[in-house]
Structure formats: structure tokens, C-alpha cells
Amino acid sequence: MATGRTHRPATRSRGIPEATVARLPLYLRALTALSERSVPTVSSEELAAAAGVNSAKLRKDFSYLGSYGTRGVGYDVEYLVYQISRELGLTQDWPVVIVGIGNLGAALANYGGFASRGFRVAALIDADPALTGKAVAGIPVQHTDDLEKIIKDNGVSIGVIATPAGAAQQVCDRLVAAGVSSILNFAPTVLNVPDGVDVRKVDLSIELQILAFHEQRKAGEEAMAEALPAVAVVKDSSDQGPDGDVPAVMPA
Amino acid sequence: MATGRTHRPATRSRGIPEATVARLPLYLRALTALSERSVPTVSSEELAAAAGVNSAKLRKDFSYLGSYGTRGVGYDVEYLVYQISRELGLTQDWPVVIVGIGNLGAALANYGGFASRGFRVAALIDADPALTGKAVAGIPVQHTDDLEKIIKDNGVSIGVIATPAGAAQQVCDRLVAAGVSSILNFAPTVLNVPDGVDVRKVDLSIELQILAFHEQRKAGEEAMAEALPAVAVVKDSSDQGPDGDVPAVMPA
DNA sequence: AAATGTGAACTACTTCACAGCC
DNA sequence: GGCTGTGAAGTAGTTCACATTT
Incomplete structure (x- = not known):
């Protein structure tokens, strides 16, 4: 069931932002889960929470696809599943x-x-x-x-x-x-x-290395927090670099 | 969820942009390969090609770490391997x-x-x-x-x-x-x-869905190019294509 | 009253282009 | 001459905030 007009062509045409495309599968997954629980409609707030993004971003993302929601109500789950699937090209095999x-x-x-x-x-x-x-x-x-x-x-x-x-x-x-x-x-x-x-x-190892970077940073901050009171932490053997705050501390 | 507010921005540690952090492992891999071939130095141009990025971006990325290159010469491979490893926290296990x-x-x-x-x-x-x-x-x-x-x-x-x-x-x-x-x-x-x-x-399936989106777009363009005339061969409802005719309809 | 859709402001990232150093 | 390092300009993405619609 899909007939009728409603909105003008809205010359958005040229391209959905790549960042939005990358999030559509996330929305689709969340919507599919809702669909399985027979939830009929969902607000941007709820759906955003389920997908782990912020609601303004979600609404903006959907706005690139068209006006598929109803003000005061939210989005029809089944309809949105269909629209996103179609947009992603998943209606074919x-x-x-x-x-x-x-x-x-x-x-x-x-x-x-x-x-x-x-x-x-x-x-x-x-x-x-x-x-x-x-x-x-x-x-x-x-x-x-x-x-x-x-x-x-x-x-x-x-x-x-x-x-x-x-x-x-x-x-x-x-x-x-x-x-x-x-x-x-x-x-x-x-x-x-x-x-x-x-x-x-x-690339698994790239993902792990990114995590290691943040993990190291956390360890450094902890150490800083402990040692902050009086003296600044000495910079170990690190050399140049714009004003380093390299944690010269080992986790223990 | 969202309890103890006031943690650190999480996105910047020493002011290194997240996008840069995500590329460091890529550079490291390319450098490691060079190191194994005993290449002593490398220019931003060469290294960028090996890592699949553009050289201005690479230089900018490295500039966040410090001034590790030599003008007119390039970067010392071993030294850079060490610096990036340290930055990523890979000098520990x-x-x-x-x-x-x-x-x-x-x-x-x-x-x-x-x-x-x-x-x-x-x-x-x-x-x-x-x-x-x-x-x-x-x-x-x-x-x-x-x-x-x-x-x-x-x-x-x-x-x-x-x-x-x-x-x-x-x-x-x-x-x-x-x-x-x-x-x-x-x-x-x-x-x-x-x-x-x-x-x-x-998430494998998300990656595939993103590919499917682009694949569909490519197929659509091809179809447009060869069969400009009125009749479209696509699935039931007309869809995508630059300059959309988005069939916005309301949920039942 | 509730919630979408979206200009406008803001932030992050990329690329250019060239001064500065080797 | 060659190549880095980086301000400046440009582009993409995010968030705000509110007019609009149901």
C-alpha cells in the first residue's frame, strides 16, 4: 500500500550524505526489532535511543529520505522499515x-x-x-x-x-x-x-589499536588525577611535540 | 545510563583528532612494511600512497604528533614507527x-x-x-x-x-x-x-548494506544512461535516481 | 500538546597552497 | 630543488532551537 502524493519533489536529489547512509542500517536494525514486537509507531526520541544516536541527528537523517513521519505522532514502523530498505537497495537480493x-x-x-x-x-x-x-x-x-x-x-x-x-x-x-x-x-x-x-x-587490528589509544589515554588521566595536587608529572624521555602531557606512568 | 557527568571530552586527548587516531594504525602498517624492506626514509607522498590516503592529510596528521620529518628529505621510517607505536600505546602489551x-x-x-x-x-x-x-x-x-x-x-x-x-x-x-x-x-x-x-x-551486515546502497546507485545510473526513455525496468515503485521523484506517501 | 522537519550556528575534518628549512 | 609543516579556505557533519503540523 503505497499510493498518493504528499510532498513536492523536494529537489534534494543529489545524494544522501555518506554519514547518513552509514547510519541507515542501524536504524533499520532497531526498527526491525520494534517491528517484531509489533510496535506500530515510534518517536524520533525513542528510535534514536534504540539506535544509539541523538534524536536531532536521526530526524535530520530521515529528512534526506523524505518526510516519512507524522508530527505529533512519530514514525510508522513498518513504513519506515520499507522506506529504508528500499533506499538501501535491500528490496532486491x-x-x-x-x-x-x-x-x-x-x-x-x-x-x-x-x-x-x-x-x-x-x-x-x-x-x-x-x-x-x-x-x-x-x-x-x-x-x-x-x-x-x-x-x-x-x-x-x-x-x-x-x-x-x-x-x-x-x-x-x-x-x-x-x-x-x-x-x-x-x-x-x-x-x-x-x-x-x-x-x-x-580490520580487527586497527580497531584494537584505536581502543588501545583511548585506553592508554584513560590510564594517563587516572594517573594525572592522582598525582595532580602538587607537582606536574615529568615527561619521561619524550622529546618534542607540542606541549606534551604524555603520561609517563605505568598502569599497575 | 548517563550518570556521572563531567568526564573528559573523550574525543580529544592531546588534541589529536579522532579521525587522525583512526588513521595512525594504517600508517603504522605501511611503515612496518617499509621497515621490513629496510627502507630508511620515506616521503609523505610515498607513504600516503602506501596507506591509501592523500599526502596533505598525512602530513597534517603527523603534525599533531610533532615534527618528526625532515624538510627536503622525508620521514625516518624506524623513528616514525616508534613514535606512532608510542602514541597508540603499543609499546606496552x-x-x-x-x-x-x-x-x-x-x-x-x-x-x-x-x-x-x-x-x-x-x-x-x-x-x-x-x-x-x-x-x-x-x-x-x-x-x-x-x-x-x-x-x-x-x-x-x-x-x-x-x-x-x-x-x-x-x-x-x-x-x-x-x-x-x-x-x-x-x-x-x-x-x-x-x-x-x-x-x-x-558489523558485517552493516558494511554490506552500505555497499548495497552504493551498488544500487551505480546500477541506477547505468540504467538511466542506457535507457533514458520513459519506461523504467526497476522493481515496482519508481525510486532513486538523481533528481528524485520520491513517492512520499503516508502510513496507513 | 506532542513531535516532526529544517534553517542556522557550530564543530570536525579535509584540502590547498606556500613559507620555511634542508 | 625537494619536501615538510601549517595557516587559511573549503567541505562535511552535528546540534540547536523553533516554526509547523497533526
């Missing part, structure tokens, strides 16, 4: 291949959130002949030799790379040559791709 | 626990980039008694019952959650209560944590 079926590849193949949301694991590919033919998550692993054929036969445009770093660029090149134009890269390496190909990367 | 030893948890436990860079998997924890005692990546899996003791005995401040979504918040609460203040969350759910605790999330 995306066949995906996973290349590199080690622990990580297997984890991805088994990942349920996959199939549930517009994605279908069309094939698993690995370079190890010993794996060829074996089933992972009920899907037979195929050999890298057949990569191009697999991509083409299945009309795959999204590829997931879960190979070791050393193989990633080569796999990437082959995927792109075969027609893949979006890549999710789990290998800890920078991928070079031609224009028109999107790459997103997920 | 961070014990990490992984909770939830399914496919993903196992993949993380086996992930080499871990140990190599300042992190040590101190323990693996899972709620399944059948797993208890079994070794994964050479590390025995321990039972969730002992979570608090494990955290405390090992002085763990960084935790990785790789459980199903349903268990994540509970695990998170216990980790935090036991003293963990940085969490890397792989479960597809929003975690609520008190002030002072950092959470970073990695």
Missing part, C-alpha cells in the same frame, strides 16, 4: 561471494544476519584444493580457478575478501575484472581498485 | 579476552595480526560447557562463570565480544563490572555502557 574460507570466511558464511537482510551467499571460493567440494554452512567450496565463471554465472556484484593479506590484491583484481564492483575487505592490506569500484574494509 | 568462541571468535583467536602488534590473547571465554578446556589457537577455552576472575587475574582492560546478539549486553555488563573499559563488539547490537567505557563495533 544481492548475491555475494566470499573468497578465502578460513576461520573468518567460515564465520562469515555461517553468519545469519546475512541471508536475513537482502544478501545471499552465492558461492564460497578458496585456493586450497583440499577444501574444494567440502561444504561450509551448507555451501560447497569452489576452487579459485573458477572464480571468473562463478561471478558471471551468478551475476555477483559484491565480493567479500577474507584471504590472507598476501593474496588479497590479486583476488581483488580478479573479482573486479570479472565484474564485481563492491568489495568488503577483511584482509589487512590496502586494495587498489579502479574508479567506480567501492571498497570497504574491516 | 595489552592483554585481551575474547568472549564467544564460535567461528568468529576462533577466527579472531587465530588472527596473527593480533599478537604481532601489542596485543596478547590472554583468555578465551565461552558459555558452552562442551567447549571448556578445549584449545583454540593453542589457548584453552574457559567458562563464562569464571569471567570476572579471568579479567582480574590477567589485568585485562580490553574485551572482544563475539557472542550472539542476545548475549552481548549481558557479557558487556559483566566485562565492564569486572574492570574492562574498552570493548570491541562484533555482535549486531547496540551496547549500553557507562561513561568512561569505549565501545567500537564491527
Whole structure:
């Protein structure tokens, strides 16, 4: 049920901000949960809390999609689920291949959130002949030799790379040559791709390093707080740097 | 939630922008590769190319750390590796626990980039008694019952959650209560944590959805280009496309 | 009365372009 | 001449605050 007009074209046209796009899946997840509990409507305040963002941001985000709410009431959950799904392109099914079926590849193949949301694991590919033919998550692993054929036969445009770093660029090149134009890269390496190909990367060790940075900072502040009263903490052996406040203290 | 106000801005420590912090691991990786090839110095241009960023950005990033380069020459690789490592807090060793030893948890436990860079998997924890005692990546899996003791005995401040979504918040609460203040969350759910605790999330399905959005946009543009005439081939309702004709309709 | 949608103000990040040093 | 380091300009993203609508 969706007919009628209401709002003028609103020449917003050119592009939803990238930051907004990155949050839409978050909203969608929260909305799906509400939908499962048969909640009919939700306010920006409530939904924002569920998604872990601030409500002004959420309203602004939605405003890029259109005017889908009702003042004084809120948003219709089902309707919004549909609109966001459509915006994200999840009303169609995306066949995906996973290349590199080690622990990580297997984890991805088994990942349920996959199939549930517009994605279908069309094939698993690995370079190890010993794996060829074996089933992972009920899907037979195929050999890298057949990569191009697999991509083409299945009309795959999204590829997931879960190979070791050393193989990633080569796999990437082959995927792109075969027609893949979006890549999710789990290998800890920078991928070079031609224009028109999107790459997103997920790197565990980078995430941990960012956490370590903040963790270190916290440890430093604690130490500062304790030692603040009289003397400033000496700067250890650190050298230049604009006015360092480097914590020269070990956690104990 | 949101109790003890007045913590630190959390976004700036020594005035290093969060976006810069997020790139430091990238630079570090590129520098490490250069170091292994015994390259003594590198220019901002070269290093930027290796890290996949633009060189002005890289120089600006480094300027937040201090003046570590030499005009007319470039940066000393070893020195920069050390400075960035120190800045990120990687000159110390961070014990990490992984909770939830399914496919993903196992993949993380086996992930080499871990140990190599300042992190040590101190323990693996899972709620399944059948797993208890079994070794994964050479590390025995321990039972969730002992979570608090494990955290405390090992002085763990960084935790990785790789459980199903349903268990994540509970695990998170216990980790935090036991003293963990940085969490890397792989479960597809929003975690609520008190002030002072950092959470970073990695969500496969969100990444895929973002890719799908761009993929759809690409497909739309292609279609527009080849079939400009009136009839569109898209699914039922007309949608996207630059210069929208957004079919705004009201909820039932 | 309640809650959206949005200009305007603000903040964060990026890129330019060039002075300054080697 | 080459390359860094950085103010200044430009761009993207966030938050405020309130007019508007139901």
C-alpha cells in the first residue's frame, strides 16, 4: 500500500550524505526489532535511543529520505522499515561471494544476519584444493580457478575478501575484472581498485589499536588525577611535540 | 545510563583528532612494511600512497604528533614507527579476552595480526560447557562463570565480544563490572555502557548494506544512461535516481 | 500538546597552497 | 630543488532551537 502524493519533489536529489547512509542500517536494525514486537509507531526520541544516536541527528537523517513521519505522532514502523530498505537497495537480493574460507570466511558464511537482510551467499571460493567440494554452512567450496565463471554465472556484484593479506590484491583484481564492483575487505592490506569500484574494509587490528589509544589515554588521566595536587608529572624521555602531557606512568 | 557527568571530552586527548587516531594504525602498517624492506626514509607522498590516503592529510596528521620529518628529505621510517607505536600505546602489551568462541571468535583467536602488534590473547571465554578446556589457537577455552576472575587475574582492560546478539549486553555488563573499559563488539547490537567505557563495533551486515546502497546507485545510473526513455525496468515503485521523484506517501 | 522537519550556528575534518628549512 | 609543516579556505557533519503540523 503505497499510493498518493504528499510532498513536492523536494529537489534534494543529489545524494544522501555518506554519514547518513552509514547510519541507515542501524536504524533499520532497531526498527526491525520494534517491528517484531509489533510496535506500530515510534518517536524520533525513542528510535534514536534504540539506535544509539541523538534524536536531532536521526530526524535530520530521515529528512534526506523524505518526510516519512507524522508530527505529533512519530514514525510508522513498518513504513519506515520499507522506506529504508528500499533506499538501501535491500528490496532486491544481492548475491555475494566470499573468497578465502578460513576461520573468518567460515564465520562469515555461517553468519545469519546475512541471508536475513537482502544478501545471499552465492558461492564460497578458496585456493586450497583440499577444501574444494567440502561444504561450509551448507555451501560447497569452489576452487579459485573458477572464480571468473562463478561471478558471471551468478551475476555477483559484491565480493567479500577474507584471504590472507598476501593474496588479497590479486583476488581483488580478479573479482573486479570479472565484474564485481563492491568489495568488503577483511584482509589487512590496502586494495587498489579502479574508479567506480567501492571498497570497504574491516580490520580487527586497527580497531584494537584505536581502543588501545583511548585506553592508554584513560590510564594517563587516572594517573594525572592522582598525582595532580602538587607537582606536574615529568615527561619521561619524550622529546618534542607540542606541549606534551604524555603520561609517563605505568598502569599497575 | 548517563550518570556521572563531567568526564573528559573523550574525543580529544592531546588534541589529536579522532579521525587522525583512526588513521595512525594504517600508517603504522605501511611503515612496518617499509621497515621490513629496510627502507630508511620515506616521503609523505610515498607513504600516503602506501596507506591509501592523500599526502596533505598525512602530513597534517603527523603534525599533531610533532615534527618528526625532515624538510627536503622525508620521514625516518624506524623513528616514525616508534613514535606512532608510542602514541597508540603499543609499546606496552595489552592483554585481551575474547568472549564467544564460535567461528568468529576462533577466527579472531587465530588472527596473527593480533599478537604481532601489542596485543596478547590472554583468555578465551565461552558459555558452552562442551567447549571448556578445549584449545583454540593453542589457548584453552574457559567458562563464562569464571569471567570476572579471568579479567582480574590477567589485568585485562580490553574485551572482544563475539557472542550472539542476545548475549552481548549481558557479557558487556559483566566485562565492564569486572574492570574492562574498552570493548570491541562484533555482535549486531547496540551496547549500553557507562561513561568512561569505549565501545567500537564491527558489523558485517552493516558494511554490506552500505555497499548495497552504493551498488544500487551505480546500477541506477547505468540504467538511466542506457535507457533514458520513459519506461523504467526497476522493481515496482519508481525510486532513486538523481533528481528524485520520491513517492512520499503516508502510513496507513 | 506532542513531535516532526529544517534553517542556522557550530564543530570536525579535509584540502590547498606556500613559507620555511634542508 | 625537494619536501615538510601549517595557516587559511573549503567541505562535511552535528546540534540547536523553533516554526509547523497533526
